Amino acid sequence: MAQQSTETDWVSRFADEVIAEAERRAPGKPIVCASGLSPSGPIHLGNLREVMTPHLVADEIRRRGHACVHILSWDDYDRYRKVPAGVDPSWAEHIGKPLTSVPAPPGSTYRNWAEHYKAAMEESLAELGIEYHGISQTEMYTSGAYREQVLHAMKHRAEIDAVLGRYRTKDKATGAPKKQGQKQQKPVDAAELEAAEGSGAATEDDGSAGGAGYYPYKPYCTVCQKDLTTVTSYDDETTELAYSCACGHFETVELREFDHGKLVWKVDWPMRWAYEGVIFEPSGVDHSSPGSSYVVGGQIVREVFGGEQPIGPMYAFVGISGMAKMSSSKGGVPTPGDALKIMEAPLLRWLYARRKPNQSFKIAFDQEIQRLYDEWDALERKVKDGTAQPADAAAYTRAVGTAAGWLPRTPRPLPYRTLASVTDVTAGHDEQTLRILGELDPDDPVTSLDETRPRLDKAEYWITTQVPDEQRTIVRDEPDKELLGSLDEQARESLRLLLDGLDEHWSLDGLTTLVYGVPKIQAGLEPDAKPTPELKVAQRAFFALLYRLLVSRETGPRLPTLLLAVGAERVRRLLGE
Numbered sequence: 001m002a003q004q005s006t007e008t009d010w011v012s013r014f015a016d017e018v019i020a021e022a023e024r025r026a027p028g029k030p031i032v033c034a035s036g037l038s039p040s041g042p043i044h045l046g047n048l049r050e051v052m053t054p055h056l057v058a059d060e061i062r063r064r065g066h067a068c069v070h071i072l073s074w075d076d077y078d079r080y081r082k083v084p085a086g087v088d089p090s091w092a093e094h095i096g097k098p099l100t101s102v103p104a105p106p107g108s109t110y111r112n113w114a115e116h117y118k119a120a121m122e123e124s125l126a127e128l129g130i131e132y133h134g135i136s137q138t139e140m141y142t143s144g145a146y147r148e149q150v151l152h153a154m155k156h157r158a159e160i161d162a163v164l165g166r167y168r169t170k171d172k173a174t175g176a177p178k179k180q181g182q183k184q185q186k187p188v189d190a191a192e193l194e195a196a197e198g199s200g201a202a203t204e205d206d207g208s209a210g211g212a213g214y215y216p217y218k219p220y221c222t223v224c225q226k227d228l229t230t231v232t233s234y235d236d237e238t239t240e241l242a243y244s245c246a247c248g249h250f251e252t253v254e255l256r257e258f259d260h261g262k263l264v265w266k267v268d269w270p271m272r273w274a275y276e277g278v279i280f281e282p283s284g285v286d287h288s289s290p291g292s293s294y295v296v297g298g299q300i301v302r303e304v305f306g307g308e309q310p311i312g313p314m315y316a317f318v319g320i321s322g323m324a325k326m327s328s329s330k331g332g333v334p335t336p337g338d339a340l341k342i343m344e345a346p347l348l349r350w351l352y353a354r355r356k357p358n359q360s361f362k363i364a365f366d367q368e369i370q371r372l373y374d375e376w377d378a379l380e381r382k383v384k385d386g387t388a389q390p391a392d393a394a395a396y397t398r399a400v401g402t403a404a405g406w407l408p409r410t411p412r413p414l415p416y417r418t419l420a421s422v423t424d425v426t427a428g429h430d431e432q433t434l435r436i437l438g439e440l441d442p443d444d445p446v447t448s449l450d451e452t453r454p455r456l457d458k459a460e461y462w463i464t465t466q467v468p469d470e471q472r473t474i475v476r477d478e479p480d481k482e483l484l485g486s487l488d489e490q491a492r493e494s495l496r497l498l499l500d501g502l503d504e505h506w507s508l509d510g511l512t513t514l515v516y517g518v519p520k521i522q523a524g525l526e527p528d529a530k531p532t533p534e535l536k537v538a539q540r541a542f543f544a545l546l547y548r549l550l551v552s553r554e555t556g557p558r559l560p561t562l563l564l565a566v567g568a569e570r571v572r573r574l575l576g577e
Contacts, residue, residue: 009394010356014313015060018280021311022066026277030067033058034281034310035132036269038075039117040099041084044333045363046284046318048124052352053282053315055130062403070132071276076100076114077137077262079227096226100138114138124336128345129407142259149271149305151256153216153263155236156304160267161214163299164206167291206296207264219253219261221245227261267304270297274307281310282357285317315357322366322466339363342462344455345407347376350399354392365466373416380413410455412446418508419452419459421557424473425565428460436565440508473556475566476574480549484576487545494518494542495575502568511560518542550574 022031033054037043051072058070080102083091087105094102094113102113110116125132140146153160207216215231219241228246235241239255253260263271272278287294298309320334339348342365355361364372382388383396401407414437426432430449433456437446449456463472487495497518505514517527519538531539547556550571556562563571 009391011056011060011353011398012394014057014280015064017311018057019061019064019066022279025279025308029277030069031058031061032069032071032276032278032280033061034071034073034272034276034278036073036075036281037121038078038099039114039121040078040081041117042333042335043117043121044335045320045339046333048336049315049318049352049357050282050284051125051130051132052128052349053313053357054280055132056353056398057280059131059398059402070130071135071278072132073135073137073272074114074118075137076118077141078265080113096224096228098138098220098225100136101220101225120335120337124340127340128336128349129402129404131402131404137262141262144259146263146271146275147256147259149275150217150263151239153267153271153304154234154239154241154255157214157216157234159304160207160216160300163296163303164214164266167296206266216264216267217241217255217261218264219243219258221247221249222251222260223247223249229261266293266296267300269293270301270307270309271305273297273301273310274305277307278310280312282312282315284315287314313357316360319360319362321362321364321368334363334365339365342369342458342466343373344410344458346399346409347373349407350376350395353398354395365462367467369462370417370420377413377415408454410452412451413455414440414446414452416455416459417558418561419456420463421473421561422565423456423460424463424467424557425475425562428464432565435567439506439564442507473551473562475551475570476549479574479576480552483548490522491545494522494545497521498546499572499575502563502571506564506568508560508564511563515543515546515559515563546575549576 018031018033022029035051035054037047037050054070058068061068076099078099080094080097080099082095083089091102091105099114100112104110104113104116108116110119122134207214207218212230212232215234217231218227219229219231220227221229221243224245224247226245226247229243230245231241231243233240233242234255240252241255241258242250242252244250262268273281283294289295294314301307301309336348348363351361351363379388379392379396383393388396400409418440419437422433422436426436434446434449437449437452440446446452498514501514501518502511505511513527516539519535519542520527520529523535523538525535529535543559544554546559547553550556550562550566557565566574
């Protein structure tokens, strides 16, 4: 792909910076971008920005021919902190254990809590075409991979304590050094913080224990498996570490052989930056405040581990519109898997690609998704005819494929709102659906529903799960004789004009011309006349009459689609012919 303008495309701009930084820090080595996710519960669409931001940058770097690896650290050795909504409250007995030591939720086939929630996210990342190298922090710590780093941190605990001490006594309202080149984000509320929570545990303590001194390492008790422990002494020469646990257990271990604990988060994160040689990693709003793990980590990685802090933006909140129905049943914000049931992967990728990381945006689960798809389809047409703006074209390119190739796509992407309307009226009946879709364009009819998939399936799922019953379309079984009998002559004439033109106009475009044209004919205007305020009033009244006669409501799906879905014979019967 040709390099896009750095003035218009945020991904290219970051790729420029990352490549230059990598050449300065580690010339000749693969460029490392990183994300981190804690599988402590459903991994939601806010968390997806933690992965999508470095994915897009890493993919652009690969498109330019550079070797690049995107590390995804699964923070599955974090402590289990709370029982999510919808899970048996008895799981509270596991609070304090590593996520990989907690049983999976009831009914799960996975071996532990972390694997259960990782699996759903891994499936979504595969559908989204995100290439990454997954690293289990449980495996890294328990295998001894970080043993030297742990011993080093313990040896330099005084220096770490000094760095942390600069922030423990600081009035945070006055602010600490903010990330270089980064504007201060507006304050966020508690809901945004929870929804944007990214790698690690932003609220985890920094290891500042009581009178026994400061220790940046937290053992998991070998008896109760929990981190309700306090380090009471440590010997640098022998690496003997003594700890006590709230369960009553006391133990002395040799840390050079003990792999049942982890560095506290504010030390763990910078340790990994140095260990992995991370060049680019974004951070969420939960890491943006003065004294946060990002700010502190920048000093610890330099002063203790001899590394450098990654470059990367702070990413803003991802909101949701119209999720009440699903949220009430699941008790949480939606996941990428939820979104991929109602939208194709390229559309979801596009939502993240077209907005700079520091711009918040919403993902639609309500009627807005239809407008979103219209906007997406319009962009695709502009890209094909060469009229799209450079930044828009770049976002589209990043959405439909990666350096590895194109993502799967719907062969014949009919308008989402049309597909939703048809599946609404037919209640998902395949034979009826194919009949209607085949009549949309008689000159080029749809001959198989496979041509319209997966978009058809996404639209059908949206209609059946996200649209309230009172907004669903139910076509009348019998004519509304009372309403038909009350019509004046002008209204009766409008129905006659419509019925007389059905055969000639039986296609989506034809019926569109017909339903808009009937009020024009009655007003003595040409079919292509531009609408006047008076004509718009007449058209709205005509449309409302048709809806009442067909579906007993004042509104519904677009009338041309509805007429095709109902079928000519039934339309004639319901309109009184």
